[in-house]
Amino acid sequence: MNFSLQNITRKNIRSLQPYSSARDEYTGEASVFLDANENPFNAPYNRYPDPRQVALKNQLGKIKKISPDRIFLGNGSDEPIDLLFRAFCEPGTDNVVAISPTYGMYRVAADINNIAYREVLLEEDFSLNADKILEATDSATKLIFLCSPNNPTGNALNQMEVLKIISNFNGLVVLDEAYIDFCPEKTLLANLEQYPNLVILQTLSKAWGLAAIRLGMAFASPEIIAILSKIKYPYNINLLTQEKALKMLQLEEQKVKWVENILQQKDILAKELIKLPIVLKLFPSDANFILVKTVAAKKIYQELVERQIIVRDRSKVALCGESLRITVGTAAENELLIKALKEIWSNWIIQ
């Protein structure tokens, strides 16, 4: 491998002088703040939040066993995804490679930034072939997007194949681990120091139960984190989000219990689903959802909507013909789904 962060960073970003906020310009202790044109009343919401999110990064560093200077926090995972394009991909010239099917935001961010998006189909069983990915790259490929466990397929990607890609690519490999809490043994977080071209994405939106507060994380070398931090909006993580995240991170046992519950419910749901005549196949899942091949995805989706139950119709997605993606809910919610699916089937055979 011949990776150089300098070489893959856009020229304008390399020479960028970032915005310097009032709170960035002094060091040491302070008690009277007359520097940022804030209102002196209505504490604590009158003050700008910490632009470097020091307390939150320290707490996350402990939980993730990683140095805080390897952490970037964003307004959801969407923010680091977009910033990676803006930092490393020259519009109209560069390209990225991604597995297919996968999470839709990578393509949207590529399109917004006018970066060519090359898709490489996974195998029929949704496994990853490193050589196919590497063959799709050329000298203008700056990023490779992998997602493990993958959305919408649910499977974790083979680690040897992932590492093969990282070791043989001169750009950045972005590994999205949004669902990693549901199969924690498979994270590559501990391998970060070994791979200067690896960026791992995680989020508080799934296992931590905090989709509403919008907190996404990118883990990478301190040099990559410094570039992302340089180009982010100065106060990208608001005070309410920082406070709520800090509180929740102190309740890690709660998250662990939720994950156990969801995984138990996933097994129960899978056993019920596979009994149904309208279900042809369940794809193995390492996440909190199951991709389900049915006899008629669109029709089932519509009839579930009429019963006020919403699942995700993925039947138009590559390799996902007639498939629905079903998130694992509470025991009661899952039972309602199974009951509705049974009703839908019996109505069909009566007609």
Ligand SMILES: *Cc1c(COP(=O)(O)O)cnc(C)c1O
């Ligand atoms: C849900 C999900 C995310 C989370 O996105 P946020 O913006 O952090 O809420 C990221 N990646 C994948 C693959 C997802 O499915």
